[in-house]
């Protein structure tokens with residue numbers, strides 16, 4: 101589904117991504133871990149077209165998308181959440197999802213409304229459709245962030261730290277939701293520091309450090325990897 105080949109990016113003399121190569125299969129959840137500042141969000145920004153890599157190529161569903169812009173990629177089926185959620189605070193949950201659908205996949209308002217109802221079910225927001233986004237608690241803001249990304253009908257969903265700051269039982273809710281999204285046939289790249297989500301909610305995990313692949317393997321093997329422990333120096337959150 102997605103092939104990332106040797107991408108790199110520098111800001112001035114700062115080589116944030118040196119060389120990253122990985123792939124995501126259809127219907128797979130790929131977790132991404134790595135220390136703060138290792139380039140995970142930058143990688144996501146390159147995948148969605150916000151940033152242009154200084155080297156490397158990205159293939160999505162067999163097509164080279166390296167030079168395609170944000171809108172083209174979104175319409176091809178790349179959806180994302182932002183590390184800091186950005187809903188329209190003065191719109192309701194339902195309106196936020198409808199707007200997401202109309203803008204990202206060129207569908208009619210009527211279609212977007214039907215889709216929004218389904219997405220609210222998938223993200224456990226059905227009973228909060230008429231709440232203003234600005235009034236939501238943290239878990240529901242995260243749910244809405246995912247719902248807005250789903251509104252574009254993505255083939256692959258890119259999640260940037262949706263479990264951060266949540267309690268243990270809220271994390272269980274997020275894990276259940278992500279599982280449900282995967283079961284709808286959507287592939288997922290999930291960046292996260294909360295390791296329980298990575299060991300329980302992914303098919304494979306990629307560890308990035310200083311802009312390079314450390315390891316990409318089954319979650320259990322990655323969590324036990326000596327290299328991964330060295331990278332984190334024991335500073336990982338459980």
Ligand SMILES: Nc1ncnc2c1ncn2[C@@H]1O[C@H](COP(=O)(O)OP(=O)(O)OP(=O)(O)O)[C@@H](O)[C@H]1O
Pocket residue numbers: 111116134135136137138139140141142143183
């Ligand atoms: N647009 C930019 N211009 C210059 N430097 C940037 C830009 N975006 C990110 N960086 C730098 O790139 C490095 C990697 O940042 P990035 O946000 O990808 O880290 P991260 O792995 O997502 O970290 P965290 O786990 O804290 O979210 C940081 O040093 C950051 O300051």
Ligand SMILES: [Mg+2]
Pocket residue numbers: 140141142183260
């Ligand atoms: Mg980040």
